[in-house]
Amino acid sequence: MGEEPCFTGSxxxxxxxxxxxxxxxxxxxxxxxxxxxxxxxxVSAEEFHHIALSLVECGVHNLNFVTPDHFWPHIAALCRRLRDEGVQIPFxxxxxxxxxxxxxxEYAALMDIFMPDFKFADPALARRVLRDERYPEIALEALRIMVAEKGFLEPFDPSGQHPAKRGVLVRHLVLPGLVDNTLRVLNLLRAEFGRWLPISLMSQYKPTPAARQHPDFDRHLSCEEYQTALAHAQALGFENLLVQPLATTDDFFPDFQRPKPFRGNP
Ligand code: SF4
Structure with missing residues (x-):
């Protein structure tokens, strides 16, 4: 239940x-x-299939593959098998x-929905965080193809009453002390894709043990910083904007060493 309401529905x-x-x-x-x-x-291919099918049988609205790139051959095989078995929910x-x-x-041939991050418009920041200053250009080109293949998210329903079936929604996490990067990301997305591009503007940054070693990254986002980012998105006229209240609990901050990583899930 920790994803955007468009995907978690009921x-x-x-x-x-x-x-x-x-x-x-x-x-x-x-x-x-x-x-x-x-x-x-x-997990074996059989266990992977069992995990996915168990989720489908629970009634989830979609199967949501998180950081799937490097397991793509396995995921592709799973998705083909599930479709052959009659599973119809979005991937x-x-x-x-x-x-x-x-x-x-190739991803688009099997996936219904893309939810990519767009983390950095600033090449120097991208180099600092993930050691590749090409992130903005690579992410932009990938996003262009995602949008060309699937269009914007449909339906876009922030209430979650009508969960999304297909299309693209972009996530952007606002980082403490780096609101300028967010403003550049929003300007870039607005110029490239227009005001109807669905965006989830995330406020949930929380310093991890590793992040605490880096000056600027060792604190939470402030309310003022998020408000600045949000005001800019609104000034740019984005129509499909998901807003995330500043977190007051750790319910959806995971600990993968727990049997149930997200406390907020039922
Ligand atoms: S925050 Fe970075 S390392 Fe973590 S899942 Fe997202 S892209 Fe990967």
Whole structure:
């Protein structure tokens, strides 16, 4: 239930988290599984299918593959099998935005929804966080193809009464002390895709143990910073904007060493 209401609806989004991520952001909230610490477990193709089917049978609105890129052959095989078995709920590609543009059409052949991050418009910041200043250009090109393949998210219903079926929604996490990066991201997205691009403007940054080693990244986002970002998005005229209240609990900050990583889930 920790995803945006467009995806969680009333019965939840069936998230499956994969170990590893090509970005290795030092502030990653999923650091226990994403940044090479090795948490997670190996599953066979049969067990993977069983996990996915169990979620479908729970009634989730979609299957949500989180940082799926490097397991793509396995995910593609799973998705084909599920479709052959009559599973009709949307498949959602939940990713960093740092996707090889040449792969996106292949993903789009099986996925219904893309939910990429757009983290950085500032190449120097991208270099600092994930050691590749090309992130803005790579993410932009990948996003262009995602939008060309699937269009914008439909339906876009922030109430969650009508969960999304297909299309693209972009996530952007506002970072403490780096609101200028957010303003540049919003300007870039507005210029490229127009005001109807669905955007989730996230406020949930929380310093992890690794992030505390980096000056600027060792604190929460302030209310003023988020308000500045939100005011800019509104001034740019974005019509499909999801706003995230500043978190008052850790309910959806994961600990993957717990049997139930997200306390907020039922
Ligand atoms: S792209 Fe997302 S999941 Fe990957 S390391 Fe960065 S914050 Fe974590």
């Amino acid at each position: 019965r939840g989004s069936g998230t499956i988290f994969f170990t590893g991520c090509s970005c290795h952001c030092f502030f990653c909230q999923n650091w226990q599984i994403s940044n090479g610490h090795g948490d997670g477990r190996v 959602l590609f939940n990713s960093s935005g740092y996707q090889l543009p040449a792969m996106v059409a």
